[in-house]
Amino acid sequence: MISVKKVNNKPLNLLEKIYLWEIARGLSVTIRHFFANLFNPGNILTVPYPEKTIPLPGNARFRTRHRLKVRSDGSPKCVACFMCQTACPAYCIRIEAAEYTENTVEKYPAVFDIDLSRCVMCGMCVEACPEDAIAMDTEELTGGALNRGELLMTKDGLLRNLPGEPSRKGAANRLANEYLKSRGEE
Amino acid sequence: MPTLTIDGKPVEVEKGTSILEAAQKLGVYIPRYCYHPKLSVSGNCRMCLVEVEKAPKLLTACSTEAAEGMVVRTVSDKVKAARRDVLEYLLINHPLDCPICDQAGECGLQNYYMDYSLAKSRFKNEDKVRRQKRRALGPHLVLDNERCILCTRCVRFCAEVTKTAELEVMGRGDHSHIDMKEGKALDNGYSLNIADICPVGAWTSRDFRFKQRVWFLKKTPTICLGCATGCLIEAHHNENTIYRTVPLPNPETNTWLCDHGRLAYKAVQGGDRLVKGVIKNGLIDFEPALREVAARIDEARGAGAVAVLGSPWLSIEDNAALARLAKDALKTENYCFDFASEQGIKDGILINKDPSPNANGLRLVKDAHGGISQAELSSRIAAGQIKVVLAEARAAGLIKDALKAAGTRLIVFAANKGEIPAATYATLPYASYFETPGTFVNYQGLRRRTTPPAEAPEGVKPLWAVVNKLAAYSGSSLRLDSAEDALKGIDLK
Numbered sequence: 001m002i003s004v005k006k007v008n009n010k011p012l013n014l015l016e017k018i019y020l021w022e023i024a025r026g027l028s029v030t031i032r033h034f035f036a037n038l039f040n041p042g043n044i045l046t047v048p049y050p051e052k053t054i055p056l057p058g059n060a061r062f063r064t065r066h067r068l069k070v071r072s073d074g075s076p077k078c079v080a081c082f083m084c085q086t087a088c089p090a091y092c093i094r095i096e097a098a099e100y101t102e103n104t105v106e107k108y109p110a111v112f113d114i115d116l117s118r119c120v121m122c123g124m125c126v127e128a129c130p131e132d133a134i135a136m137d138t139e140e141l142t143g144g145a146l147n148r149g150e151l152l153m154t155k156d157g158l159l160r161n162l163p164g165e166p167s168r169k170g171a172a173n174r175l176a177n178e179y180l181k182s183r184g185e186e
Numbered sequence: 187m188p189t190l191t192i193d194g195k196p197v198e199v200e201k202g203t204s205i206l207e208a209a210q211k212l213g214v215y216i217p218r219y220c221y222h223p224k225l226s227v228s229g230n231c232r233m234c235l236v237e238v239e240k241a242p243k244l245l246t247a248c249s250t251e252a253a254e255g256m257v258v259r260t261v262s263d264k265v266k267a268a269r270r271d272v273l274e275y276l277l278i279n280h281p282l283d284c285p286i287c288d289q290a291g292e293c294g295l296q297n298y299y300m301d302y303s304l305a306k307s308r309f310k311n312e313d314k315v316r317r318q319k320r321r322a323l324g325p326h327l328v329l330d331n332e333r334c335i336l337c338t339r340c341v342r343f344c345a346e347v348t349k350t351a352e353l354e355v356m357g358r359g360d361h362s363h364i365d366m367k368e369g370k371a372l373d374n375g376y377s378l379n380i381a382d383i384c385p386v387g388a389w390t391s392r393d394f395r396f397k398q399r400v401w402f403l404k405k406t407p408t409i410c411l412g413c414a415t416g417c418l419i420e421a422h423h424n425e426n427t428i429y430r431t432v433p434l435p436n437p438e439t440n441t442w443l444c445d446h447g448r449l450a451y452k453a454v455q456g457g458d459r460l461v462k463g464v465i466k467n468g469l470i471d472f473e474p475a476l477r478e479v480a481a482r483i484d485e486a487r488g489a490g491a492v493a494v495l496g497s498p499w500l501s502i503e504d505n506a507a508l509a510r511l512a513k514d515a516l517k518t519e520n521y522c523f524d525f526a527s528e529q530g531i532k533d534g535i536l537i538n539k540d541p542s543p544n545a546n547g548l549r550l551v552k553d554a555h556g557g558i559s560q561a562e563l564s565s566r567i568a569a570g571q572i573k574v575v576l577a578e579a580r581a582a583g584l585i586k587d588a589l590k591a592a593g594t595r596l597i598v599f600a601a602n603k604g605e606i607p608a609a610t611y612a613t614l615p616y617a618s619y620f621e622t623p624g625t626f627v628n629y630q631g632l633r634r635r636t637t638p639p640a641e642a643p644e645g646v647k648p649l650w651a652v653v654n655k656l657a658a659y660s661g662s663s664l665r666l667d668s669a670e671d672a673l674k675g676i677d678l679k
């Protein structure tokens with residue numbers, strides 16, 4: 001069954017039908033704001049992005065550009081399990097796995113690309129990651145770019161830690177922890 | 187013939203059948219790890235426990251013989267609790283490294299955990315027994331002892347199927363682990379089957395290692411062309427790349443697959459793959475190569491000095507197209523579809539004495555189109571009556587002595603650069619049977635058709651299509667628009 005909503009539009013009165021009066025009323029709102037902003041610029045709500053930004057409200061910073069976390073020995077925390085690539089609804093992650101000969105973690109991503117021009121900023125990749133290796137907390141908005149290439153993030157561009165990291169918090173990988181310990185890099 | 191009841195449904199089975207197999211007949215699935223239909227029963231994993239009326243304890247369905255009047259329950263609370271507990275036990279020491287494990291997605295532990303357990307682990311990570319992580323064993327496999335649940339399928343496979351017995355359970359209790367016996371190498375020619383039958387990620391394939399997650403793979407059933415046995419296989423592929431082939435067990439031909447046949451798919455996509463024409467030693471585009479070949483054929487044709495040789499490595503379709511080229515376009519009598527082959531299983535498992543997959547199919551082409559014998563062709567070449575020979579690369583090797591002696595120009599069809607015989611004048615590429623359908627008849631006389639899992643590289647056509655074009659250059663039309671057209675006139679029986 002399609003539900004039908006009845007809308008009772010009020011019939012226009014004479015003044016509204018004349019039209020010019022309503023136009024003037026609307027313009028007066030615009031003009032009022034124009035003068036208010038002109039004499040009191042501190043109250044302007046919009047900022048000239050991207051030159052200027054405002055702090056992101058609440059948890060919105062967890063929907064900003066991706067990064068891949070790095071272990072204390074400089075290796076990516078990511079083990080190329082493909083969970084994020086599988087979960088991504090926009091098919092924008094491309095991983096190629098490779099094998100460490102030495103490191104007991106065995107597997108790492110040789111290629112890790114995120115095509116931001118396709119990304120819908122849903123955060124599924126972060127949810128899916130069993131290693132806490134990918135995060136969307138750089139507080140950089142994925143704004144416009146002059147060509148598509150700029151929106152393709154590769155492993156080099158993604159790998160970085162925030163100040164205070166690497167922390168062992170959330171290091172799910174026993175093998176990684178053991179490896180770091182064996183090198184004295186806890 | 188005992189009749190028993192499983193979950194309220196009666197079933198009559200042969201004497202000696204196990205409860206697990208009887209249930210299978212009814213379509214009731216009983217979870218299992220150590221049971222494998224083609225290996226001896228071991229009964230060590232306890233995953234298959236079922237409740238049997240009048241039995242004091244739960245019984246293992248895989249090792250209990252079905253008896254007259256038995257009443258079996260596979261879904262009672264007691265059975266469910268047993269399955270949960272067995273899984274908890276098997277997972278106590280499991281490292282849970284699914285993110286880096288190739289088995290993830292087709293793992294017995296993952297699947298049964300989702301189906302029968304979903305319980306939280308009660309054991310601390312630190313208390314887990316550690317075992318050796320990855321190590322390469324044999325030319326094709328990697329073993330991770332920590333993931334192993336000791337079902338001994340691998341041990342039994344090596345002892346019973348290949349009879350080489352390289353593997354054994356070493357140590358006792360917490361120290362038990364699978365290892366290779368001293369002085370052995372695990373290179374029995376069937377070793378990759380171990381990666382298939384291992385229900386967890388303990389044995390994985392080195393070839394497939396980290397190449398692709400299994401849930402991305404699409405599956406296409408096709409046939410192996412490694413020898414005349416013609417095993418049924420399933421090609422696993424994604425985005426036009428084949429990542430592995432696995433056996434498709436069937437009662438007629440095969441349960442397993444030999445390593446040689448299993449890795450044959452690699453030739454199709456390796457750097458050795460031929461995607462352009464070759465004139466002498468230089469690569470050139472397909473069209474100019476074809477024109478050059480046509481010109482050479484035209485030169486020799488007037489004198490009736492062109493010969494065409496069929497090949498047991500080619501499908502019936504492609505051989506038939508070659509026969510039509512000789513008969514209807516070149517109008518020569520110098521064509522041969524006659525190959526002697528001795529067939530039969532060589533090693534008691536799968537590998538055939540005849541390394542070519544289609545000697546029997548070739549016979550059907552010969553019956554339909556005739557032709558001279560191979561000895562006759564060789565002698566005509568040796569006598570210098572033939573100036574140009576058109577053949578498939580591997581078949582050309584069979585007459586190479588005659589060719590060399592007479593200095594005849596050889597033009598071959600090849601899918602791989604490595605196949606091209608020395609002193610070949612021109613080579614034309616064709617689509618392999620991973621890329622185009624082809625009909626083959628195996629040593630048992632079973633006719634099977636390949637289903638292509640991938641597409642041929644750009645510009646590479648099926649052999650029958652290349653032949654069709656060649657005929658057009660020679661001024662006659664064979665009207666071959668599909669593989670089926672080539673089959674016309676062949677009695678497939």
Ligand code: SF4
Nearest residue numbers: 088119120122123125
């Ligand atoms: S945020 Fe969503 S769309 Fe963007 S990469 Fe992650 S999973 Fe894909």
Ligand code: SF4
Nearest residue numbers: 078079081082084129
């Ligand atoms: S889910 Fe995490 S560990 Fe897995 S591939 Fe993605 S970033 Fe790497």
Ligand code: FES
Nearest residue numbers: 220229231232248
């Ligand atoms: S399948 Fe019956 S005990 Fe393992």
